[in-house]
Each structure stands twice: as structure tokens, then as C-alpha cells.
Amino acid sequence: METFVQSIVSGILTGSLYAMIGVGLTVIFGVMRIINMAHGDMVMLGMYGSFLALTFLKIDPFLSIILWIPIAFLIGVFIYRFLLKNIVPAGELNTLLYTAGLSLFIANLVLLIGTGDYRTIKLKYAIMPLRPFGIAVPIPLAIAFGMAILITVALYWFLVRTDTGRAIRATSQEPEAAALMGVNVDRTAIITFALGTALACAAGVLLAPSLYLYPTVGEILVAKCFVIVVLGGLGSVPGAIAGGLLLGVVESLGAVYVSVPYKDAIGFVIFLLVLLFRPSGLFGVGKS
Amino acid sequence: MKKIIIALAILLLFTAPWIVSAPFFVHLMIMVLMWAVLGASWNILGGFTGQVSFGHATFLGAGAYTTMILYLKLGIAPWYGIPIGGLAAALIALPIGFICFRLRGPYFALSTLAVAEIIRLVALNWESLTNGPVGLLITTLPDVTFGERLIDWESKIPFYYIIAIITLGSIVATYIMSRTRLGAYSLAIREDIDSAEAIGINTVQARVAALSLSAFFAGVAGGFYAMYLRYVDPDAVFSIALSVEMVFIAVVGGLTTVAGPLIGAIVLVAFGEIFREIFLVHFKLVGHLIFYGLMMMIVIRYLPEGIWGKLRLWFGSQH
Amino acid sequence: MALLTVKGLTKYFGGLRAVHDLSFEVQPGEILGLIGPNGAGKTTAFNLIAGFIHPTRGQILLDGESIAGMKPYAVTRKGIARTFQIVKPFKKLTVLENVTLAAFLRFPSRGEAESQARRVLERMGLESKISALAVDLTLSEQKRLEIARALATQPKLLLLDEPMSGLNATEIEQASILVRDICKGGVTIVWVEHVLKAIMNSSDRVVVINQGEKIADAPPEQIVENPNVIAAYLGTKRR
Numbered sequence: 001m002e003t004f005v006q007s008i009v010s011g012i013l014t015g016s017l018y019a020m021i022g023v024g025l026t027v028i029f030g031v032m033r034i035i036n037m038a039h040g041d042m043v044m045l046g047m048y049g050s051f052l053a054l055t056f057l058k059i060d061p062f063l064s065i066i067l068w069i070p071i072a073f074l075i076g077v078f079i080y081r082f083l084l085k086n087i088v089p090a091g092e093l094n095t096l097l098y099t100a101g102l103s104l105f106i107a108n109l110v111l112l113i114g115t116g117d118y119r120t121i122k123l124k125y126a127i128m129p130l131r132p133f134g135i136a137v138p139i140p141l142a143i144a145f146g147m148a149i150l151i152t153v154a155l156y157w158f159l160v161r162t163d164t165g166r167a168i169r170a171t172s173q174e175p176e177a178a179a180l181m182g183v184n185v186d187r188t189a190i191i192t193f194a195l196g197t198a199l200a201c202a203a204g205v206l207l208a209p210s211l212y213l214y215p216t217v218g219e220i221l222v223a224k225c226f227v228i229v230v231l232g233g234l235g236s237v238p239g240a241i242a243g244g245l246l247l248g249v250v251e252s253l254g255a256v257y258v259s260v261p262y263k264d265a266i267g268f269v270i271f272l273l274v275l276l277f278r279p280s281g282l283f284g285v286g287k288s
Numbered sequence: 289m290k291k292i293i294i295a296l297a298i299l300l301l302f303t304a305p306w307i308v309s310a311p312f313f314v315h316l317m318i319m320v321l322m323w324a325v326l327g328a329s330w331n332i333l334g335g336f337t338g339q340v341s342f343g344h345a346t347f348l349g350a351g352a353y354t355t356m357i358l359y360l361k362l363g364i365a366p367w368y369g370i371p372i373g374g375l376a377a378a379l380i381a382l383p384i385g386f387i388c389f390r391l392r393g394p395y396f397a398l399s400t401l402a403v404a405e406i407i408r409l410v411a412l413n414w415e416s417l418t419n420g421p422v423g424l425l426i427t428t429l430p431d432v433t434f435g436e437r438l439i440d441w442e443s444k445i446p447f448y449y450i451i452a453i454i455t456l457g458s459i460v461a462t463y464i465m466s467r468t469r470l471g472a473y474s475l476a477i478r479e480d481i482d483s484a485e486a487i488g489i490n491t492v493q494a495r496v497a498a499l500s501l502s503a504f505f506a507g508v509a510g511g512f513y514a515m516y517l518r519y520v521d522p523d524a525v526f527s528i529a530l531s532v533e534m535v536f537i538a539v540v541g542g543l544t545t546v547a548g549p550l551i552g553a554i555v556l557v558a559f560g561e562i563f564r565e566i567f568l569v570h571f572k573l574v575g576h577l578i579f580y581g582l583m584m585m586i587v588i589r590y591l592p593e594g595i596w597g598k599l600r601l602w603f604g605s606q607h
Numbered sequence: 608m609a610l611l612t613v614k615g616l617t618k619y620f621g622g623l624r625a626v627h628d629l630s631f632e633v634q635p636g637e638i639l640g641l642i643g644p645n646g647a648g649k650t651t652a653f654n655l656i657a658g659f660i661h662p663t664r665g666q667i668l669l670d671g672e673s674i675a676g677m678k679p680y681a682v683t684r685k686g687i688a689r690t691f692q693i694v695k696p697f698k699k700l701t702v703l704e705n706v707t708l709a710a711f712l713r714f715p716s717r718g719e720a721e722s723q724a725r726r727v728l729e730r731m732g733l734e735s736k737i738s739a740l741a742v743d744l745t746l747s748e749q750k751r752l753e754i755a756r757a758l759a760t761q762p763k764l765l766l767l768d769e770p771m772s773g774l775n776a777t778e779i780e781q782a783s784i785l786v787r788d789i790c791k792g793g794v795t796i797v798w799v800e801h802v803l804k805a806i807m808n809s810s811d812r813v814v815v816i817n818q819g820e821k822i823a824d825a826p827p828e829q830i831v832e833n834p835n836v837i838a839a840y841l842g843t844k845r846r
Contacts, residue, residue: 035394087588092394093340094588097539100532101584108578219528223405226398265409268402275399276390469711476708479697486657486691488683488712488760 006135007252013141014210015248016148017203021221022228022240023155024199030172030235031192032088035096038079038103040222042197046072046204047213048110051121061121062143065205069198076197080190103218111215119213126209140209147206152241155199159237168192172235227271233281242283301456305448314444318516320557321451322509327537327549328458329505334535335543336462336471337498338478339389340397343404344506344534346384347377349411349525351507352514356424357417365430367450370511377507378500385496392481401528408526423521426514447516454512455550458505463546465501474498475544506534529577536580540587542594551596556580608671610635610795611656611687611764616665618651618819625651627819629665633764633797638790640810640827641799644840648819649799650692653766656797657689658682669764684712688762690753692769692799696741702728702752703737709759724759730792731755731785747778751785758789765789767798771805783809807831815839 025039046068053064079102087098126139159165170178171188179185211217228247232239247267254263274282305314326348334340351373358364358372388399411418418424429441439446465471473494476484484491514520524530533556541552560576591598609632616629626648633639641649654660656667658679667675674682683689697705706724707717714720728734731751736744741752750770757765767786771779783805790796800806806813807827815823815830817839823830830836 035398083585090588090592093397094592096394096397097340097535098585098588100535101581101588103581104532104577105581105585108581112578223401223528226401230398262409262413265406268406268409272387272399272402272406275395275402276387279391279395469715469717472704472708472711475700475704476697479699480695482659482679483691483695483697483756484708485659485679486683486689487709487756488680489708490678490680 002134003256004253007256008249009135009137010141011249011252012245013137013145013248014252015245016145016152017207017244018224018228018248019241019244020148020151020203020206021200021225022232022244023152023237024196024203025225026229026232026235026240027168027172027199027237028193028196029229031168031175032189033092033095034084034088034193035092035099036196037096037099037222038106038218039196039200039225040218040220041103041106042072042076042200042218043204043207043221044107044110044213044215044218045075046201046206047208047211047217048114048204049201050205050208051119051213054121061123061205061209062147065147065202068205069202072198072201073194075201076194077190079197080193084193085189103222107216107218114215117214121209121213123209138210144206144210148203151199151202155237164188164191168195224267227267230271230274230279231282233283236281236283239281239283243281246282298456301452302449305445311444314448316558316561318444318448318451320553321448321455322512322516323533323537323557324455324550324553325451325458325505325509325512326534327541327552328455328462329502329509330534331538331541331543331545331549332462332465332502332505333495333498335538335545335548336466336478337474337495339495339499340393340535341400342397342528342531342535343400343402344502345526345528345530346400346404346407347381347503347506348510348513348530348534349407349520349522350377350380350503351510352520352525353411353418353424353510354507355511355514356426356520359426360424365432366511366515367432370454370508370515373511373514374504374508377510378504381499381503382496385499386492389492389495389499401531404526404528404531408522411522411526418522421521421523423519423524424514426518429515429518447512451512451516454505454508458508459546459550461501461505462549465498466546470494470497478544533580536584540583540595542597542600545594545596545600548594548596551599552594555595556583609633610670611797612666612668612671613652613656614666614668616652616655616667617663618648618655618660619663625819626655626662629816629819629821631814631821631824633795635763635795636790636793637811638786638796638798638809640806640813641797641816642801642803642806642813642830643816647816647839649816650768651819652816653689653768653797653799656682657687657766683760683762686761686763687766688757688760688764689766690750690757690768690770692772694746694749694753696744696749696752696756698742699740701738701740702733702744705741705752706755706759709756712760724755727755727759730758730788746773747782750774750782754785754789758794762794764795764797767796767800769799769801771800771802779805 021043025036028034028036049068050061050064053059053067054061087095123140129136129138130142159169167178167183167188170183171185175185224247228243229240231246232243250266251263254266258266304317330344354373354376355366355369358369359366384403388396388403391399412421432439473484473489476489477491477494481491510525537552537556538549540556542548560579563579564576587594593601611633614630616626618626629652643649655662658677658681661676666673669685669687674685703724706728707720710720710723714723728737731754733748733751733755736748741749744752771782774782779802786796786809798806810827813825813827813830814821815836822835822839823833
């Protein structure tokens with residue numbers, strides 16, 4: 001029983017970060033129908049940002065998020081405005097291929113600049129896990145979880161309470177109607193993409209102390225991200241959050257109760273099943 | 289005029305190793321040709337039929353493992369194993385097709401990625417069949433005589449000719465397909481699948497047929513890979529990276545063209561190699577991927593019909 | 608015997624009732640018009656007959672043979688061809704290639720298929736555009752291409768989905784003549800249309816659908832006087 005609870009807790013903690021990454025991807029897809037294969041590499045950049053902040057600036061990784069979020073936002077603006085915007089008219093598939101190229105480029109550029117060595121971040125205050133109710137909770141993960149919640153709440157407030165956020169939601173559901181209502185679709189697109197990118201990077205910054213860093217980690221992350229986003233329903237923010245948590249828990253339980261090697265396969269099998277039989281997501285709220 | 293160029297190209301294909309015989313270059317040419325086959329394979333489904341697959345490594349791996357296992361466990365020589373590998377790949381394409389073709393466009397692409405990953409993980413874990421992550425190794429190839437002489441498997445030349453023949457086969461197959469009804473139907477499916485159904489085309493059957501043909505060549509290339517590199521493991525032959533590279537070669541070369549994949553392979557593999565030599569001192573292993581990513585972005589943005597596609601249009605407008 | 612018999616056709620999308628207990632017959636050689644307010648279920652009915660969606664309940668018989676539940680290509684092979692409300696040509700292929708592809712159904716060799724395609728294109732008045740890319744045609748030409756493609760499959764029954772939408776008055780006039788010509792050539796026609804004048808002038812019989820149900824089935828001159836039809840289009844409150 002204790003193992004079970006431990007699994008669920010670990011799953012939720014990791015899942016919260018998956019959720020953040022997933023929200024970034026789903027919002028980009030929802031508003032602009034862009035399937036961003038480079039999303040995982042944004043997470044990777046965030047992870048390296050974390051690492052660099054600690055190594056060279058001697059700033060605690062979690063604090064460095066204040067630095068990296070605006071930078072990530074700007075990078076997102078740049079990528080959309082100068083690169084992607086010209087590709088989107090060519091169709092979803094071409095955009096997918098383009099972002100696949102971008103992903104390869106970014107990941108290998110980082111590989112070139114650094115080395116391919118797996119790196120880890122070791123924090124002095126994170127050696128021993130917390131043990132609330134006897135469940136082991138690694139400190140970095142707990143902090144990451146806490147910040148992920150804060151960020152998600154902030155995101156919710158933004159989407160529901162601000163004009164820009166409402167514009168994003170409107171464009172996501174009915175782009176033409178939104179344009180007719182005076183929403184500046186172009187500006188909304190840029191902000192959405194930058195927002196999604198910033199979310200991914202932020203998740204990376206938070207995840208770095210808990211995972212191995214290497215330049216091509218984006219590849220497996222983006223694959224998981226698609227699982228999350230499809231599970232939760234393409235374009236749905238609450239769906240992505242639920243999907244992320246679900247994937248975290250499923251992976252965690254799978255690692256304990258099913259054999260470790262096949263646990264990654266579970267996610268993909270579920271992904272296929274959902275795509276085939278419930279394309280609007282487990283909760284039926286997504287676009288198919 | 290066109291026939292002269294083709295004849296010259298074939299001549300060049302078969303005499304190349306005598307013109308440039310340094311082992312490094314022969315290896316490079318072998319790699320170019322192998323990737324040309326993989327690109328041609330992907331092009332049959334992704335180019336002509338418009339179904340973008342991100343999981344084609346599945347078929348490469350199926351062919352590679354089939355050839356390996358047949359040789360190592362049953363003693364069947366690779367030159368029989370390679371076509372059988374192709375057939376094995378064509379066979380597993382059937383259920384994969386029936387599952388994945390229920391989806392369209394980007395969702396189809398993602399589903400193929402999921403299938404490829406599942407198969408990679410299965411290969412990684414089914415140790416009794418595949419030896420798991422350790423992989424399978426060929427130590428010696430069987431003795432075979434060609435004419436009077438024993439083939440020297442230590443030299444790269446025999447491998448060059450084998451892959452050259454396979455490449456020619458894949459190009460001829462693509463050409464023949466483009467002239468048949470299947471080719472025409474594939475183009476219709478690529479343009480508008482509902483319209484295609486409305487005019488009486490069984491689009492599931494046509495797509496599965498295209499997929500099988502495509503898988504066959506990927507499987508054959510996989511068998512060759514196994515024989516040439518003499519080592520396979522799940523992460524080498526079932527990787528997403530491999531699938532993505534196949535896409536790149538076909539797209540950069542020119543979709544729906546017959547020669548596109550060959551041009552794409554020449555540009556990406558050969559120039560990628562040169563790029564690596566000039567610019568990168570310490571990351572030779574995957575440095576070429578930066579080049580691939582960059583080329584992909586440039587092509588999609590400025591040359592959507594591919595390098596060869598663009599050249600063809602340009603030649604066409606000259607007359 | 609009726610060429611097409613639709614009996615008790617019903618389609619639910621989740622909880623949404625799109626078509627309910629729809630029944631009508633189409634006699635060989637006639638032009639049947641299908642009209643009704645927006646969202647009435649006309650295109651759904653078409654999609655059901657053509658096989659693009661499958662009925663929840665009900666029968667669809669072509670020459671007495673059940674075709675409900677068949678895939679679209681199979682329905683076409685049986686002899687029903689359709690056009691789409693928003694035209695779907697094979698954009699990057701030429702006009703000739705577009706129609707040749709359809710001709711392959713009955714003429715397996717490329718040479719014969721091309722000849723058939725040329726014949727049909729001539730009937731449609733598109734012979735001068737044979738080498739043009741489909742995407743480069745005007746809307747009126749694209750609609751004719753769509754019909755040419757359907758005719759190349761030598762259908763017994765042609766389903767026309769709003770062929771007049773987007774056309775100007777002259778083009779509508781030409782299209783009406785074209786539709787009557789096609790019928791004279793031996794093809795039975797069922798067409799959905801919003802341009803009421805055109806459909807009333809050219810149809811032998813009209814079926815009116817409202818909210819997924821049939822509310823009238825009679826020759827055009829009786830339809831215009833039917834109070835239920837008037838109510839459906841204008842609303843039920845009479846002052």
C-alpha cells in the first residue's frame with residue numbers, strides 16, 4: 001500500500017511538470033494548429049539554462065527561472081515572427097516537418113557547443129528527501145511541483161481574467177469569429193507561441209535538478225508531450241494538465257508494477273488507442 | 289537527351305568505385321546509395337501518396353533483424369535474407385497500415401511514431417529473439433564465388449555493387465509505380481482523399497499497397513545495413529532519428545519525383561559529411577544532423593518541391 | 608422499380624438528431640430536388656447515401672440492393688456519384704488528369720480512360736482547359752470539373768450538392784441547362800440546392816426536409832403552395 005501511495009505521489013509530482021510542458025504545446029496547437037516538434041528542445045534549453053545559472057552565475061536554479069522565463073518568451077517571439085510565421089500558410093504537415101528540422105538543428109547545435117555528456121545538477125540542500133507521512137519526496141521535485149502550481153495558477157488567471165488571455169481562448173476556439181470581433185489574430189499568435197515556449201523552458205528549468213541533462217532529451221520529451229496533449233484533448237488546457245498528471249502517474253505505477261523497460265511503451269499504446277478511438281481526448285474536450 | 293543522361297548516370301553508378309577507389313569514398317558512396325534507397329522507400333508513401341510517416345525505421349529494423357536472425361540462427365545467407373527481410377517488412381506493414389490509416393495527416397504521422405517506438409521497445413525487451421540491447425553481430429560472411437573468384441568481404445567493393453543494384457531497383461520500382469494506376473491513385477489520395485473515395489478509389493487498399501511497397505524497400509535496405517555493418521541493435525535500427533532522416537532525404541530531394549531521393553541522399557549525406565569535416569572537429573558522430581535540420585528548414589521555406597523538384601521545374605521552363 | 612429507395616433513414620451524432628425517419632424514392636430518369644432550411648440535414652442525407660457516413664437506422668437501396676454501410680468507393684462502383692458542396696478538385700493535377708482518374712473506374716487502361724475523360728470534358732465545355740491545373744480554374748469551371756469527374760464514373764445516379772452556390776445569374780442559368788442535359792443523357796439526378804428558383808424550374812419532383820424530417824414530397828408547383836414548407840422557411844408565427 002505504501003509503495004502504491006509513493007508511486008502515485010511521485011507520479012503526480014513529475015506529472016505536474018509534464019502538465020506544464022503539455023499546456024505549452026496544446027495552447028500552441030489550439031491557437032495556431034502548429035504541431036511543434038521543437039517543443040521538447042525548448043524544455044532542454046530551459047534545463048541547460050538552469051545548469052548554466054548554477055555553474056556560472058552561482059544562482060540557485062529555481063531562482064534563475066525569473067531570468068529565463070522572459071528570455072524564453074523572447075526566443076519564442078523570435079522563432080514565431082521570423083521563422084514559423086512564413087511556414088504556417090503552407091499547411092500543418094509542412095509546419096510539422098519544418099519544426100522537425102528546427103528541433104534537429106537546435107538539439108545538435110547545443111551538442112556542438114557543449115559536449116554530449118550527461119549532466120546532473122546537485123543542490124546542497126537537496127541531498128535528503130523530505131518524508132511527509134513516510135513518503136519520500138525529493139526536495140527539488142517538491143519545489144518544482146510548488147512552482148509549477150504557482151505558474152499554472154498564474155496562467156489560469158491570465159487566460160481567464162486578462163483581455164489577451166481571453167483573446168487567446170477565443171482564437172483557439174473560433175479564429176474567424178475572433179478576428180471579426182476585433183481580436184488581433186497575428187498578435188495573439190505571437191503571444192501564444194511565446195507563452196508556450198516560455199512554459200516549456202520554465203518546466204525545463206524546474207526539472208533540471210531532478211533529471212539527467214543531455215542535448216537530445218527533447219526527442220523523448222516531445223514524444224511524451226504528444227501523448228499528454230492527445231490524451232487531454234488537443235487545444236484544451238485543463239485537458240493537458242489532466243493528461244500530464246495522468247501520464248506521470250501511469251508511468252510511475254507502470255515502473256513499479258509492470259516491468260521497467262515496457263513502461264515507456266504503455267504511454268504510446270494508450271496514445272494510439274486514444275488517437276484511434278477517442279480523438280477528442282479522454283475527456284472529449286479537444287479538437288480532432 | 290534524357291535517355292543519354294540516364295545511361296550516363298547508370299554507367300557512372302557502376303564504374304564509380306574504379307574511378308574513386310579510396311575506401312573512405314567508397315564507404316561514403318555506399319552510404320549515399322543506402323540512404324537513397326531509404327529515401328525512395330519513404331517517397332513512395334510520403335511523396336507519391338502524401339502519407340507522412342515518422343516511423344519508417346520500423347521497416348528498416350524489421351528487414352535488418354530478419355536478415356540477421358535468419359543468418360545467425362538458421363544459416364541462411366544474407367543474399368537470400370535481404371529480400372526475405374524486405375518481404376517481412378512488407379508483411380508487418382499490413383497491420384500497421386490498417387491501424388494507422390484510420391488517421392489523417394499529422395495524426396497519422398504521430399501514430400506511426402508511436403508504433404515505431406512501441407516496436408523499438410519490444411525489440412529492446414524480447415531478448416530471446418533479438419538479444420535485447422546487446423544486439424546481434426555477424427563475425428564472418430559466407431564464402432561465395434563470383435565467376436571464378438571468391439568474394440573478398442573485407443573490401444567494400446562487393447557491398448558497393450550490391451547496394452548499387454538495390455538502388456537501381458528502387459528507382460525503377462518508383463518509376464514503374466508512377467506509371468501505373470496505383471501511382472495515379474496515390475497522387476489522387478495525396479491531393480484529396482475524400483475526392484479519391486468519391487470517384488471509386490479504394491483508398492485503404494491503395495494506401496496499404498503503397499505502404500507495403502515502401503516497406504519492402506526499407507526492409508531490403510535494412511537487410512543490407514545488417515550485412516554491411518554486421519551489427520544491429522534496437523536503438524540503431526528502430527530509432528526516431530533514423531525515421532526522421534528518411535523523411536528529410538525524401539523532402540530535401542523532392543517528393544513525387546523519381547530521382548529526388550537520390551539527389552536528396554547525395555546532398556544530405558555527402559555534403560553532410562563534408563560539412564562535418566570542415567566545421568566540426570569534435571562532434572563528427574552526429575554533427576551532420578545540424579546540417580540536415582538546417583537544410584530541412586531551408587527547403588520547406590524556399591524549395592517546397594525539393595532540390596530536384598525545383599531543378600526539374602527550372603529545366604522544364606527552359607524548353 | 609425505383610432507382611433509389613431511402614426508407615426510415617435515421618442518423619444521430621451523439622445526442623444530436625441529424626436525420627430522422629427519412630423516406631423517399633427516386634425514379635429512374637427524373638430530377639429530384641432536395642431543399643430545406645440551413646441545417647435541415649440535406650448534406651447529411653447525401654453523405655449517408657454516398658457512404659461517407661453510416662446510418663444509425665434505416666435502409667438505402669439502389670436498384671433494390673442495399674448499399675447502407677458501404678464505403679464511399681464501393682457506392683461509387685455501384686453507380687452513385689457525387690459532387691461536394693465546396694469543390695474538391697485534385698488541385699495540383701491537370702483538368703485532364705482529374706477526370707482520367709475518375710474514368711479509370713470503368714476504363715482500366717490509361718488510353719481508354721483518357722478518351723473517356725476527353726469525351727466528358729467536351730460535354731462539360733472544358734475541352735479548352737484540358738492542360739490547365741485544376742487550381743487555376745474559375746469557380747464555375749471548377750464546379751463543372753467536379754461534375755465531369757463524377758460523370759466519368761458513368762453513374763446511374765448523380766448527387767449534386769449545391770452546385771449553384773457561389774455562381775452568378777448567368778452561370779446559374781447555364782448550370783440549370785447543364786443539369787437538364789445530363790438527365791437527358793440518361794443519368795438520374797438528386798440535387799440539393801438553396802437557389803430555389805433554379806431547383807424549382809428544373810426538378811420533376813421536390814422533397815423538402817426540415818430538422819432532419821421530410822415535410823413534403825411533390826412536384827414543384829405544389830411545393831410552393833404547401834403551408835408546412837412556407838412555415839419551415841419563414842417561421843411558424845403568422846400574424
